[in-house]
Amino acid sequence: MAIQRDTKWNVILWGFFFLFYYYNWSSCFLFLPMWLTRMVGLDKTYIGMVFSSFAVAAICLQPLLGWVTDKLGPKKHLLWLIVILMVLFAPFFIYVYTPLLQSHFAIGLVVGGLYLGFIFHAGYGAVEAFVEKVSRNRGFEYGRPRLFGCFGSAACATISGILYGFDPTWIYWIGSALALLLVVILLVARSEPLPGIEAEQVRQQKVSVLELFKLRQFWYFTLYVLGVACIYDVFDQQFINFFTRFFDHQEQAARAFGYITTAGNLGDAAVMFFIPLLINKYIGSKNALLITGTIMTIRIVGSSFATGPIEVLFLRMLHNFEVPFLLIGIFKYIADVFDTRLSGTIYLVGVMFIKQSAAIVLSTVAGHLYDTIGFHCTYLILGSITAAFTLLSAFLLTSTPRQKTADVCAPATL
Numbered sequence: 001m002a003i004q005r006d007t008k009w010n011v012i013l014w015g016f017f018f019l020f021y022y023y024n025w026s027s028c029f030l031f032l033p034m035w036l037t038r039m040v041g042l043d044k045t046y047i048g049m050v051f052s053s054f055a056v057a058a059i060c061l062q063p064l065l066g067w068v069t070d071k072l073g074p075k076k077h078l079l080w081l082i083v084i085l086m087v088l089f090a091p092f093f094i095y096v097y098t099p100l101l102q103s104h105f106a107i108g109l110v111v112g113g114l115y116l117g118f119i120f121h122a123g124y125g126a127v128e129a130f131v132e133k134v135s136r137n138r139g140f141e142y143g144r145p146r147l148f149g150c151f152g153s154a155a156c157a158t159i160s161g162i163l164y165g166f167d168p169t170w171i172y173w174i175g176s177a178l179a180l181l182l183v184v185i186l187l188v189a190r191s192e193p194l195p196g197i198e199a200e201q202v203r204q205q206k207v208s209v210l211e212l213f214k215l216r217q218f219w220y221f222t223l224y225v226l227g228v229a230c231i232y233d234v235f236d237q238q239f240i241n242f243f244t245r246f247f248d249h250q251e252q253a254a255r256a257f258g259y260i261t262t263a264g265n266l267g268d269a270a271v272m273f274f275i276p277l278l279i280n281k282y283i284g285s286k287n288a289l290l291i292t293g294t295i296m297t298i299r300i301v302g303s304s305f306a307t308g309p310i311e312v313l314f315l316r317m318l319h320n321f322e323v324p325f326l327l328i329g330i331f332k333y334i335a336d337v338f339d340t341r342l343s344g345t346i347y348l349v350g351v352m353f354i355k356q357s358a359a360i361v362l363s364t365v366a367g368h369l370y371d372t373i374g375f376h377c378t379y380l381i382l383g384s385i386t387a388a389f390t391l392l393s394a395f396l397l398t399s400t401p402r403q404k405t406a407d408v409c410a411p412a413t414l
Contacts, residue, residue: 007138007139007140010134010138010140010189010190011140011144011145012145013185013188013189013190014131014134014145014185014189015144015145015146015147015148016148016181016185017127017131017145017148017182017185017186017189018127018131018145018146018148018149018152019148019149019151019152019155020152020178020179020181020182020185021124021127021149021152021182022124022149022150022152022153022156023152023153023155023156023175023178024086024089024120024156024175024178024179025120025124025153026152026153026156026157026160026261027156027160027171027172027174027175028089028093028116028120028172028175029120030153030156030157030160030240030261031160031161031164031168031171031240031254032050033047033237033238033240033241034164034240034241034244034254035098035168036050036101037241039098039168040098040101040102041102042101043371044238044241044367044370044371045364045367045368045371046105046367047238047241047367048237048238048363048364048365048366048367048368048370049109049363049364049367050101050109050112051237051359051363051367052359052360052361052363052364053109053110053112053113053117054112054113054116054117054120054121054356055117055121055356055357055359055360055363056113056117056356056360057113057114057116057117057118057121057122058117058121058122058352058353058356059353059356059357059360061117061118061122062122062125062348062349062352062353062356063345063348063349063353065078065122065123065125065126065344065348066125066126066129066344066345066346066347066348066349066352066353067344067345068126069126069129069130069133069344069345069348070341070342070343070344070345073133074133074134074137074191074192074193075191076130076186076189076191078126078130079126079127079130079186080186082118082119082123082126082127083179083182083183083186084183085115085118085119086119086175086176086179086182087176087179087180087183088176089119089172089175089176089179090169090172090173090175090176091176092115093172094169094172096111097111097112097115097116100112121352121356122348122352122356125347125348125351125352126344126348128146128327128331128347129343129344129347129348130191130344131145131146132331132343132347133343133344134190134191136340137191137192137193138190138191138193141276142276142328142331143272143273143275143276143324143328146272146327146328147268147269147272147273148269150265150266150268150269150272150323151265151266151269153261153265153268154261154262154263154264154265154266154268154269155262157257157258157259157260157261157262157264157265158258158259158261158262159171159174159258160258161254161255161256161257161258161259161261161262162255162258164251164254164255164258165251165254165255212338212339212342212345212346215338217337217338217398218338218346218350220393220396220397220398221333221337221350221397222350222351222354223389223392223393223396224289224293224389224393224396224397225350225351225354225355226354226355226358226389227385227386227388227389227390227392227393228289228292228293228296228386228389228390228393229326229351229355230354230355230358230359230362231296231300231362231382231385231386231389232296232300232322232386233355233359234359234362234363234366234382235300235303235366235379235382235383237363237366238366238367238370239303240253240257241370241375242303242312242375242379243256243257243309243312244257245375246308246309246312247309256309260313260316261316263317264316264317264319264320267317267319267320268319268320268323268324270320271320271321271324272323272324272327272328275288275324275325275328275329276328276332279328279329279332280332284336284399285329285332285333285335285336285337285399286333286397286398286399288325288328288329288332288333289325289326289329289330289333289393289397290390290393290394290397291321291325291329292322292325292326292329293386293387293389293390293393294390295318295321295322295325296322296386296390297383297386297387297390298315298318299315299316299318299319299322300379300382300383300386301379301380301383301384301387302315302383303315303375303376303379303383304375304376304377304378304379304380304383305376306376330347330351331343331347333397334346334347334350336399337398337399366378366382369381
């Protein structure tokens, strides 16, 4: 009974960690294209370069963070570093990053890419992988605390959408304040394995990261990430600029987009509550990823034909299903097919590293296409790519039991 109470309390704590962390993540990136356009004065091509700078920093950090996450196990050292740096979010963004982009753009790209790339672009992958490990160590379903992150994004969308019309800098000061609450949560949240689980882990043989890269299943999985998840991220980066084209005033568009995003994130949370059961008992992790690719294709291609805000709003609601299916589906697929002792490396390299590596090129290319052929034609190209890779993944992704792959990874040491 005491263990059950401890588990419930721990789920709540890690849930609030996700809530505040993803509030800050959204406060940084949700309205960033508008900030860069209005406050910094960048065009879409330069905005694409800014996003590419995050990707460059992330790909330099993600393999290291994946290895560190698996090496540290239940220790919270990496999360401490992320959270402490996040406390400086507002001063950095307002007094360092924005002036540098205006006066010394290249230096601003490097400095902003390193800071924001670490705490958000690479950092959120480390946070996801760490809490997923904690969920297995402490005996609870990962999706339960993760849905709190949707509430954080939802709250941020509405609050930031309102604040943007008054004083956008308050968006970032709230972020720094919430980072202080993350410090408190890290002090009290438990991450070490329960006694029975800990004993089982001690008996396990060490595994090799290098052996993982020899597996075809791993590279087939990364191909899905490249052609589906990465393309969708590139599509979503400047979606707010596409949305604002249907409004006369940016403040009105920001407020409307905030409300829409709030509704969407609340929908994410509602769907995520049921997704683990649906995947575990009915459709399986592979089909969850294929469903994700299909929904993403519909949204991207549909946006290429949208002519008004109502159509865009309807397509934006598909996001309610994309995020839960993708996030839970990826972690379930990793657990089904690969050795979970390498889950941090698999997620940060096979998912995050691959996405950011491709985004270095694709973000800038997409930004150039937006300026030259427009949003609609660019979206049609991106949607066609997503459709092709989803179809290919139907033949390449596997449902191989975890034990078979784990045996392949076992001989060497981490």
